[in-house]
Amino acid sequence: MKILEVNQLKTGYDPEVDVLRGLSFSIEEEECVAMVGANGAGKSTLMKTISGILKPKSGEIFYRGQRIDGMLPHEIVNLGIVQVPEEGGTFPNLTIEENLMISCRRKKAKMERQKNLELVYQSFPQLLAKKGQLAGSLSGGQRKMLSIGKAIMESPEMLLLDDISMGLAPKVVEDLYRMLKDLTLKMDIPVLIVEQIVEIALDFAQRGYVMTQGEIVLEGSSAALLDTEAVQKIYIGT
Template sequence: MSEMLLELRGISASYGAIQAVSKVSLQVPRGGIVALLGSNGAGKSSTLNTISHLVDPTHGEVIFDGKAIHRLPSDDIVQLGLVQVPEGREVFKDMSVTENLELGAYLRRNRREMAEDFDKVYAMFPRLKERRDQRASTLSGGEQQMLAIGRALMSRPRMIMFDEPSMGLSPLLVEQIFESIQRLNREQGLTILLVEQDVRLALTVASHAYILENGEISLEGPSSQLINDPAVRKAYLGV
């Protein structure tokens, strides 16, 4: 069994004539937290969308648990245990909290296990339980982020990719969301790939990080090393 749960091998992707990602290679070890960092437009979300096959790769391979998945439909990738919490939360706003969570489990058939997972989500995010019959549009930004994470958990993933989970949230809510991400890793053993604009926060949570510039990996290494790198400190940490 490979130590790496996810590997990108020279992945390239484009939107029409616009090259979004170019020859990106990275690895995420089982049970690890890896950060993918960079400025706006660097190609971070495009990388995640290529992994999930929401965007077709034009070159390279995506390997999940030893299996090439870059030609599989997105729902097959979810069924293998790899899910994405999208940027901007993207909950179904006209549906209730419960209905959103049920959609996360749409590929599953075991009702008893689904009931157990509802309990786990509500234990992690008690506010969702209080609002389970409310429409998602009535939730705060932080509650919608909790719902997006809960929906991902309902698929019983082995790995979750988070796209900008702190976006638009107050510092207190950001702290709560990142505590939840760390708990999922620590207590449930979930492997995490984290895209985040708050570079300092991401480097304190992840053990290893990659930095994207103009769709290409410009730097990688242990987070403890990168947080002290002069170029990183100048470009991303305001030092």
Template sequence: MSQILDFRNVDLFYDHVHALRDVSLSVNEGETVALIGANGAGKSSILRAITGLRKIRKGEIFYAGQRIDGKDPADLVKSGIAMVPEGRRVFPYMSVKDNLLMGAFTRTDKADIARTLESVLTRFPRLKERYTQAAGTMSGGEQQMMVIGRALMAKPRLLLLDEPSLGIAPKLVQDIARSIVAINRDEKVSVLLVEQNSRMALRISQRAYALTTGSVALSGNSAELLADDRVRALYLGGEL
């Protein structure tokens, strides 16, 4: 299985704060990989490094065999990397339709954009019901569906998801989890999932990395990590 993402020995700083310390991880083609850990562990910093939103101090990042650290974020979107940021970041006064179309800003193929839009609305029928509604008037779960749909409008090969369950009602968390599985399975999109809901993340991913204070503490098969006593104690609320 070929790697779509190879994140090698990366160090990242915020001023004098050492946010990532010699972190290495990978995502294979067609795979969902979870990053779990507490707030401040470095999960979101990994996504910012991949997308070029933060410059790395040391290491290398490869996407589809090409080195990408130091590249412009807009060029990375064109190459097939899309990110759903933490906190949703909708355009609140724009309609659902216009929010979705913003995700296709790097594309010029109008007919194909229309097909992608129809596919997104089929995957998230709630968005079709809210199509002309201002995005800011929707519930948090509906907004989360919309920003995932907006990312899909870019036709990504690699989808980065930053805390998609944060602040979402439990019923909609299940819907969003199912949609992530379906996107990976049906559209063959590789997924790197950052999630504090560790149990959910481990259940819908094939592999996972557990981070603590900017370093990888554990990694392996998600099902095995879900049953690991160390993971249960540190990330799933269990006891040793």
């Protein structure tokens, strides 16, 4: 069954210019899919459109057969689609505990609160040590962890990861992805991942799409994609 299906999606910030120019792709059950492309290909725009921050100009998005384009962001979260955004993602004026607790909004999440909280603290012990502190006092890497932790607290049924590596040191990125791999294996849910660092993304996912200027130009299994010219080009480009 298709979990997420995107049909001929067009989005843009300006009425005259389309950033996504008729994009189509889909994600199957329990699948981890990577969306790779050079800077400005429209990957983050895609993420924002799926989570309802941006309204599409035309096209359709289906989640488990239900049409979700045009829904409000919090309604989409309520369906179980949870995004770890590229920027922000945490509330610096709230404590870490408050940050995590405020993310328990779905009915399912409220029931699984204790279990999820344990999972977060177990995966990111650094957060447990600082749980009473304001999120603003965390380092960049820890903030990303908190952002991921917040997503877990929602009991997601599908996870969107938008450029986790942004602004972080390579070592931190490597650690983060190792933890994420463990987490997603435990949670057993489909993941759509967008990443600047192509190698990491394709290593993380089973299948991938290559995006150029708002369109999908190539798709295939991660291993096959890594050798293609299109991906090599992005690699050199970034």
